[in-house]
Amino acid sequence: xxxxxxxHDDGQSIxxxxxxxxxxxxxxxxxxxxSDPSSSDSETAQIRDTAAQNVGGVQFQQEDDGQSARxxxxxxxxxxxxxxxxxxxxxxxxxxxxxAQATFDHEMHHEDAQNVYQHPVDRHLYGAxxxxxxxxxxxxxxxxxxxxxxxxxxxxxxxxxxAAARDRGIQRNAGWPEYIERRVVYVQSTPHQHNESVAxxxxxxxxxxxxxxxxxxxxxxxxxxxxxxxxxxxxxxxIGPVRATTSTRTSAFTNTDAKEKGPARTK
Numbered sequence: 001x002x003x004x005x006x007x008h009d010d011g012q013s014i015x016x017x018x019x020x021x022x023x024x025x026x027x028x029x030x031x032x033x034x035s036d037p038s039s040s041d042s043e044t045a046q047i048r049d050t051a052a053q054n055v056g057g058v059q060f061q062q063e064d065d066g067q068s069a070r071x072x073x074x075x076x077x078x079x080x081x082x083x084x085x086x087x088x089x090x091x092x093x094x095x096x097x098x099x100a101q102a103t104f105d106h107e108m109h110h111e112d113a114q115n116v117y118q119h120p121v122d123r124h125l126y127g128a129x130x131x132x133x134x135x136x137x138x139x140x141x142x143x144x145x146x147x148x149x150x151x152x153x154x155x156x157x158x159x160x161x162x163a164a165a166r167d168r169g170i171q172r173n174a175g176w177p178e179y180i181e182r183r184v185v186y187v188q189s190t191p192h193q194h195n196e197s198v199a200x201x202x203x204x205x206x207x208x209x210x211x212x213x214x215x216x217x218x219x220x221x222x223x224x225x226x227x228x229x230x231x232x233x234x235x236x237x238x239i240g241p242v243r244a245t246t247s248t249r250t251s252a253f254t255n256t257d258a259k260e261k262g263p264a265r266t267k
Contacts, residue, residue, distance in 0.1 A: 020052065043223050120132060157191075
């Protein structure tokens with residue numbers, strides 16, 4: 001994809017990016033205050049830091065189009081997030097749907113993927129959530145790796161679907177089983193683009209609703225698997241099911257099978 005943006009690697013830069021993150025998130029959501037992150041949920045903190053570290057490279061543009069926010073890449077310049085600050089359909093706390101926090105973090109994870117993953121330059125690969133080998137988008141090994149990694153992500157999200165069926169918090173709250181299913185279908189329809197953005201979004205959403213259980217365990221595992229994929233520079237083993245019936249609040253994935261199919265992550 002060319003040169004990637006350098007990640008913040010000192011405490012002061014991270015601190016300033018969090019300030020900018022809070023400012024932009026309030027701006028995009030029409031002034032709504034961010035929800036408080038749980039200090040015991042490492043993935044929630046990491047989600048917000050990842051989003052914060054990418055805020056400075058995005059152009060924000062207001063549009064009165066009735067959409068909460070939308071990320072669009074531009075190979076020739078900075079990506080754009082368009083937003084309608086008058087958007088008023090965020091759910092009440094505890095009810096299914098995109099919160100303002102989840103919406104913003106979702107879009108910023110598209111930007112992070114654009115900046116982190118290495119793959120051939122091709123408009124169909126903008127924001128791809130995995131590394132792909134070489135520079136020729138039409139090479140057979142690119143198509144083969146793309147198919148394998150898409151299948152891995154699709155299978156991982158089948159585990160979210162299975163977890164929802166045994167998650168008592170999800171099953172006891174009206175609308176949540178259907179909402180989780182819709183988000184799983186959404187990821188599986190575009191696994192190369194929405195694995196990380198929807199995992200981040202749903203962790204935020206379920207954390208805000210106080211629904212910690214098998215689904216959040218599986219989502220944390222997906223998010224940690226994504227981190228392993230970034231660092232491996234190639235393909236990684238799929239995570240499989242996380243069987244705990246209550247919230248573990250721990251990293252539920254350890255990469256044991258990195259396959260060096262692409263270049264290592266650049267700083």
